[in-house]
Amino acid sequence: MTPADTGTLLDTAFWTSVGAILLLLILSGFFSGSETALTAASRGKLRAKADKGDKKAERALVITEDNERLIGSVLLGNNFVNILASALATALFTRLFGDSGVAYATIIMTLLVLIFAEVLPKTYAITRPESAAGWVSAPIRIVIFVLAPIVSIVRGLVRLILRAFGVQTDPDSQILAVREEIAGAITLGHHEGAVEKEDRDRLLGALDLGDRTVEEIMLHRSQIEMIDASKSPTEILEQALSSPHTRLPIYSEEQENIVGVIHAKDLSRAMYAAGQAAGETGRTEAFETFDILSVAMKPYFIPETTTLDDQMREFLKRQTHFALVVDEYGALQGLITLEDILEEIVGEITDEFDTNDAGDNRLLSDGSYSVDGGMTIRDLNRANDWALPDEEANTIAGLVIHEAQTIPNEGQVFSFHGFRFEVTKRVDNRIARLKIRKLGA
Known part of the structure; x- marks a missing residue:
């Protein structure tokens, strides 16, 4: 190539092509960066900024509501400028180097697009x-508006092709629900050491309230302490004051027939007032003739399928925190309190009147755990950071019975879900205690 030839080639058209290629590379970089920024940006953080008056964040929120339209517009613009830049580069290098210019254009444009775009x-x-x-939200909004007709055609064509292969698409659905995204972020943060185990348990516990029912955490009816209405008022008062529970259901004739709920403080206050009014001589008679049901609260019944989230709202709305759980036939199944629901978030809440439950999950010298059969799977998972499934059963004993398809005897051993379960104590038809060890530990 002679100097004269070189001067001919490096004319206005040459520099125009070079300038166009550089401009297209800048546009390609803009589209690529915009796609990453808008898809990687946290909508929660954008919402927080928008609430503080950030107009750019509010604009970004609007255009990310329809991800399919956003991605379609950005990809269409990005591919258009990349292909046009490559075509101009090929023509330019072919003019300079002949047929070998195609190879030069491919190598150089690949490097330029990869690095700068x-x-x-x-x-x-x-x-x-x-x-x-x-x-980038402002210019991208213009791009979306300009390319909207083409993007709509492309979206329709893509759906037709996918439908031909039996794939149905829902443009309004999200790949992950917001709750699942939050739960995944919390779990990931714990694995990376940014979130403590206790914080993770509390946050996930709060998120799970809408997916869990009162049946899963209620106190079973076999463990409910009740008051027989046929007892004398003095006996009932003694039972209420000696019980570790503040509220006790009161039944008439049979335990299924709950007629009220006695609050120990209300009962003692009412009987004290009755004794004071009767004086020294009539106090005994006043106690014996005292109407227990006059101070009993009306029982509050709820279905066992109520979610914990809904029940917590009902407790707050009714300004009470004690409910009796019944099944679809109206039969008593158990009871639940507001404290039970709160414990699903913050963990076990104990006071000086609670029984000691430390033995429910006790670490043994050989590395296995001695676990009470009535302990819930969720509580065990939370305490030991395990992942035993709780879809088919609520308690550890229930899980073993479900997997074994029978009520095991003492000494029987089972292995499933990566754990070894040994029944160490059985009371009648109930698995009272198990020894659990993680396989391979």
């Missing part, structure tokens, strides 16, 4: 996605 803008966008999303 992909890696560099995406790396920047991923380091500060919310800020970048705010800055």
Whole structure:
């Protein structure tokens, strides 16, 4: 190539093509960075900024509501400028070097697009996605508006092709629900050491309230302490004062027939007032003739399928925190309190009147755990950081019975879900205690 030839080639058309290629590379970098920023930006953080008056964040929220339209517009613009830049580069290098210019154009454009139009803008966008999303939201909104007709045609064509292969698409659905995204972020944070185990348990416990029912955490009817209405008022008062529980259901004739709920403080206060009014001589008679049901609260019954989230709201709405759980036939199944629901979030709440439950899950010298059969699977998972399934049973004993398909005898051993279960105590038809060890530990 002679100097004259070189001067001919490096004319206005040459520099125009070079300038167009550089401009297209800048646009490609903009589209690539915008795609990363808008898809990686946390909608929660954008919402927080928007609530503080950040217009850019509010604009970014609006355009990310329809991800399919956003991605379609950005990809369409990005592919258009990349293909056009490659075509111009091929024509330019072919003019300079002949047929070998195609190879030169491919190599050079690959490096330029990779470095300046992909890696560099995406790396920047991923380091500060919310800020970048705010800055690019205005021009991207214009791009979406301009390319909307073409994107709609492409979306329709894509759906037709997918439908031909039996794939149904829902443009309004999200790949992950917001709750699942939050739960996943909390779990990931715990694995990476950013979230403590106790914090993780509390946050996940609060998120799970809407998916769990009162049946899973209620106190079973076999463990409910009740008051027989046929007892004398003095006996009932003694039982109420000696019980570790503040509220006790009162039944008439049979335990299924709950007629009220006695509060120990209300009962003692009412009987004290009756004794004071009767004086020294008539106090005994006043106690014996005292109407217990006059101070009993009306029993509050709820179905066993009520979610914990709904029940907590009902407790707060009714300004009470004691409910009796019944099945679909109205038969008593157990009871639940507001404290039971709160314990699913914050863990076990104990006071000086609670019984000691430390033996429910006791670490043995050989590394296994001695576990009470009535302990819930969720509580055991939370305490030991395990992942035993709780879809088919609520308690450890229930899980063993479900897997064994029988009521095991003492000494029987089972292995499932990566754990070894040994029945160490059985009372009648109830598995009272088990020894559990993680296989391979």
